[in-house]
Amino acid sequence: MKILLVAEYRDGKLLTNSNELIGFAETLGAESAMVLIGGEEVPTYAGKLYLADVTACGECNPDLHKQVILEVIDKEQPDMIAFCHSSYGWDLAPRVAFALKAAQVSEVVAVSDGKLVVPVCNAKLRRTIDCQSSRIVATLQAGAFGLKEPPSGTPDVIKVDVAGSGRTVFRGYEAALGGGVDLSKAAVIVSAGRGIGKADNVGLIVKLAKALGGEYGASRPVVDSEWVPHDRQVGTTGQTVAPKLYVACGISGAIQHLAGMKKSDFIVAINTDRDAPIGEEADVLVVADLLQFVPVLTEKIQAL
């Protein structure tokens, strides 16, 4: 089996998630080649790298990126094309799959007996997929496939020329809002999820964070509801953190949140739902209503 790995580049930088693609190819025991629409910096990878110039191709230009990837597929004839399940990958994968008449399997979390496994219902369930096309396009969940050791090697670069324009116009990037709070430096983070119910209850989370000598954070729904500012959001669209202690209060554990905190040393989850996906990552799951439990816990910690 041969897999074409689609690496990513953004705003002058090569993204490191190509290591997860290499890890996926290793998991499958497959031969691989890589394609990148990027600059001069190339990934550490011992294989063929098809490189198209991003200045000719443009960033955020799905029509041309698709064209480059299809050209490489034509040369390499891979059985599978793998993207990261990222804003880049989930946008391009269906375009490539459609052109190839291939099945697309989104957000692969594991391989079981050679078959791809994906999450369902906010990661509360999993399913194994049977593909019925000769080629498969897959996107990989962030963090699902890693390498045991850092990759090595220098790729054998093959230039790919691009011509044409796309149907969309890219007008540039806008930096993230806020940035006032750097949660990545906190030793303890106590985060609020949808389970806090209303803005007034954020205070309970702040108090517990203070009692533990840490910072407070939040999951996306809490930030979207404007109960907590965006610069405290933990997850793929917020900050990625790895504190000594992470306390998730009323957070069900959507993958976007888990990806931002699962490297924490010790994880405590407080949730009324014993089956919440956060339980998969938690070292301790306290099955309780946080509105009752958090004030009691805070008081006892203050009294230590």
Next chain:
Amino acid sequence: MKILVCIKQVPDMESKFKVADSGKWYTTADLAWRMNEYDEYGVEQAVQVKEQIKDADITVLSIGSGQVKETMKKALAMGCDRGIHIQDETAFDKEPYQIAGIIAEYAKDKNFDLIFTGMQSQDRGSAQVGILVGEILDIPSVSTIVEFAYNEGDVDVSRELEGGIKAKMTVKLPAVFTCQLGLNTPRYPTLPNIMKAKKKELLTVAVADLLHVNARLVTEKMFLPEKKAGGVILEGEIAELADRLIAILKEKSTVLA
């Protein structure tokens, strides 16, 4: 201006899910159903465009059993003008390419200027359907939008990337947009609008009339994920739970030392 909004009815994600006897899906009995959260932003954006330019007609489309009409009524009450319900008892089992095929088949001769979908569904989460609809209809699509501004034939949007960074893009219509959380603030239907929605057109079409593509993948089996090895579950009385947690933190973590 003709606008199409595609919505899906999904189970409440806080539900307890059980694997069905078939071993290929979850049991649908005893679940509460609602509009896919991402689609609510699509409905709201369509209604905002209509409020801006006045001369617009919004069709809301959903695929599923008769039960999905309840969710469609909410979209009509939010401001969509008419509904197309595609009757399909086994919609849950259709893969994204088939769902996109059905939508594109319906839309192909209707000249929609704007098509909105959610960026993904909360249950399957494939993030494919909207983009595939654009590919099948051969019109541009932009996924994961968090900002949308219509100016006479052009649309300025922002796509959300990782780390809160946005990519600003401009697209000419017709085009497909897939909506990310936070794009706008979906309105609550008012009682007068709920009453008005009852009189709006809601047509039902059989899925067989629109489904002309085969599945490229099927679910082999569904199962519950395993809990983290070594994870402890604490249950019981609140004060006692707090003491037990503190004891564990003292032993396993340095933060209370």
